[in-house]
Amino acid sequence: MADQADNNAAAPTVGVALLGMGTVGTEVLRILQDDAQDFTARTGGPIEVRGIAVSDLSKPRPGVPAELLTDDAFGLVNREDIDLVIEVIGGIDYPRTVVLSALRAGKSVVTANKALVAAHAGELSEAADSSGADLFFEAAVAAAIPVVGPLRRSLAGDRVNQVMGIVNGTTNFILDAMYKRGASYDEMLAEATALGYAEADPSADVDGYDAASKAAILANLAFHSPVGSDDVHVEGIRSINVADIEAAKAAGCTIKLLAICERLVDDQGQESVSARVYPALIPLDHPLSSVSESFNAIFVVAEYAGRLMFYGNGAGGAPTASAVLGDVVAAARNIVHGGRAPGMSTYANLPVGDFGSVRTRYHVDMVVDDRPGVLAEVASTFSVQGVSLKTVRQEEAGDAGARLVVITHHAAESDLESTVDNLKNLDAVKAVNSVIRMEGN
Template sequence: MTELRTLKVALLGCGNVGAQVARILIDDAGALASRTGARLELAGIAVRNLEAERDVELPQELFTTDAETLVKDADLVIELMGGIEPARTLILTAMRNGACVVTGNKALLAQDGPTLYEEADKAGVQLSYEAAVAGAIPILRPIRDSLSGDRITRVLGIVNGTTNFILDQMDSTGAQFADALAEAQRLGYAEADPTADVEGYDAAAKAAILASLSFHTRFALEDVSCEGITAVSAADIAAAKEAGFVIKLLAIAEKLTDEDGKTGVSVRVHPTLLPREHPLAAVRGAFNAVFIEAENAGELMFYGQGAGGTPTASAVLGDLVSAARRIVLGGPGRTETTTGHVPALPIAAAVTSYYIGLDVADQPGVLARIAQLFAEHGVSIEIMRQTIHRDADSNVESAELRIVTHRARESALAATVEAVKGLDVINSVTSVLRVEGV
């Protein structure tokens, strides 16, 4: 019987995900060896604090604070530290010393992916990052491999479990944003500082990665138009529900042509109204899903747990097995799939629908003036609902209008909203949200 070779694995970071990766490497060593054709030896775990409590009980002798020495002696490096530095330097060091790298660091990939891809190509090693987007959901490999013979035209994703949980709580219970956020923090879905999630930054980094793979072009974080969910109110949720919609934070990447005839890709993250019959509308709690439209495959949806130690560790181990098999069988590392340059288009080039909430004076002719203004900007109204309110103190009546437009260019829709604000019969524009899937 042929003796299996041993591949040394260095693990950088031992948080929730890292601890589970270490556990699986130790507990499932036999099964992993049979799948890869080599023994995967966990050579060490680099951490900042040797005394910190871990989610999993692991051999203390594995821990070290000397990450640089650890990666220089490894065949495979798993980076789960997060952040830009020292993760970037350690990954580059590992690749320059011939190690394949598995990472879940979406922020680093979105900010400096091209440098890492180029270094991996130069060193002839594999750089894998399935865990960087949507946790356990196998989405990056299907885009890169299974759909490589097709043309993807559009990607819509719920890629942040925290914001999906918050919006789902607001929809199902009527909770205010602050209360839903507090519940997410209590359950461990949201950090003490939830800014990266609720302001959309986490989803934007993932959108850049999805767009880069889907359209074979390098997109960075600065190419993504980003808007979070902090302005979404319980009134918005209730009005959307009444009209047959649900609000989700979507990451959207789509190929389109702007007003000047230039073809490019719009990458954006923002709260979005979806019809309740749309597949993404049924994604509840902290789950994630990615909906893909391709010329030949048609519509595809990938759904599952988008976060958590064990689910995300599953994605990491999938990449690790793939990289280990490449080492065992030989051959070049998997290279980046970019084949050209499709320009990033601003959000103004996108074609979408708007949901607009208005507080207006309750007097004759108001609806006609608003409709005329929309028509002057080339935007037609699909749905208009009116509710009359009476102020208990002043006894003055006002009307709340909820308008859903037909699809139009984002630039025209935004200009229409600005013009509406100038009408003397408008008390305030209470909300503006985009609509997809209609």
């Protein structure tokens, strides 16, 4: 133990710049200070926060030495005594310029900023590669759930074919409560807001954009190909209603907002990648169906490792800080011992496939005339587009006619879309209430 203490004492101190003092930044600073000796032992040398960049210097920050605070992030990251930058500001444009400045100066960066990484992964990786710095972003996808590391390292020798996950706690809380309580979307959104799961403006969560940023990052890592946020097909959960939830129960499913990244192969054997976010029915016997409340989970299908699932807290100050600090230790070890983490390789450079070519199953709920021949007419409309029916269930819909619930076999998105357009033009079809995709089977 004495030798270890001597080695740590002789090891260089890793100077840290912390950018941002919100919930996550505050938690990161607290843990680094409270567990300083442990971090020294884990890293091989001391870790010292030497500056903290904030936007408002006048805001009281109890327990934070005033001499550490600055509103000049650029000046801080370019100081000679800074080796490692922790970015927890949020946003895209401003942190991009600061992070690029740090990386180009050879400073390693740990970020929890999913929007930044999703939008500028290639540029950031190139800057890190050019200077020999590290870029870590485990916390950018699912907070405390370790999935970035396994995709970058543990599965580097495998071939990942699909990544499918619940990566937004707000929407999972809402959909889970709707399923268990029979409550409406509006009721559960209000409760999520009151509990602090949803922001005052919940658009990023409920419209799927938060999950889309994470899907882009996962697709980059899984398929070694450049996928940006704009390449992700996005649909949110605002349209999901009580009737949809009841239909899911009748089909032996639940509804989850899924982020899906998939390797596609066409008839000529050409590969492409798909990244998409939408609410989908998922069977109750699938592992993702049991992910409740605000928890997250990511399901990976690899050629050799098979089916893997990562589960845990996907948001919150402490879980996110845990992921950030794991990256801090890895980056600090490399600084102390002269190593470097694997970069974000996009050597495969696969194109992003047309969303219309994505194949899945569909749950189509419609109201039709209650008379002979209608079922045959509806079935023929599906058949014309090459969409095969797996099950058809008919229920009374009162004076409105009959309710027809159709579950298809796997079909291309473009074929199903054309089918629905044709159904809406049939005199016998009074309304197409909903079309929900079915995944996990």
